[in-house]
Amino acid sequence: MIESTKAIVLSSIKYGDTSLITTCYTENYGIKSYLLRGVLKSKKSNIKAAYFQPLMQLQLTANHNNKGTLNSLKEVSVSHFYNAIYTDIKKQTIALFLAEMVYNSIKEEEQNSDLFKYLETSFLWLDTHTNCSNFHLLFLLNLTKYLGFYPELNVVKAPYFDLLEGSFSINNKPNAVSGENLSQFKKLLGINFDVLDQVDFNAANRQAVLTILVQYYELHLGSFKKPKSLNVLKAVFS
Incomplete structure (x- = not known):
């Protein structure tokens, strides 16, 4: 047809x-x-x-x-038509990485207009904004809304975040995030791209949050494979 x-x-x-x-x-x-x-x-x-x-x-x-x-x-x-994604090394690296992440995360041959709109508008935002160092982090976190495992925020002040359950907890568990890494991760919760420039990650923070997000995807998507471009991304933003 x-x-x-x-x-x-x-x-x-x-x-x-x-x-x-x-x-x-x-x-x-x-x-x-x-x-x-x-x-x-x-x-x-x-x-x-x-x-x-x-x-x-x-x-x-x-x-x-x-x-x-x-x-x-x-x-x-x-x-x-993109103006910068294929000419700016940071944006080009982000594009390669996120294409792999989406490819490894979505398998359904069915319409999801909301998900498509999120992808379409997000990548246009990436193309037209200069401060993009944290874009991939917020993109991946907010993508989980459409994949069905966005973090539950009812007890966000708890000292641990259980990656397997996708919820905050007062109990430490094998896949829990805590301490400084959790503090950095929380900076992304509930925000959109328009306030992304207010998130003050240094290189170490950025790498830690990226590691958390990739692990989060691995735990929630049975067929997920870690992107080959992950090491390139880490090198560019180190």
């Missing part, structure tokens, strides 16, 4: 000598993967390999098959 939808590129891998397999999160159909035959060779096609960089926002017309199978693209255009 030929269908049109907005999409955000999460992964592109080379297939053979001339083709790509790309996975996108689409507005209307959730996760979809596409086989782009000959896209690395053809210069005349209106579908360009450059369209499929991490987090690129596209408008697709596609032939969608049964779930779990590769689909084919008929037409592709860029729906939002």
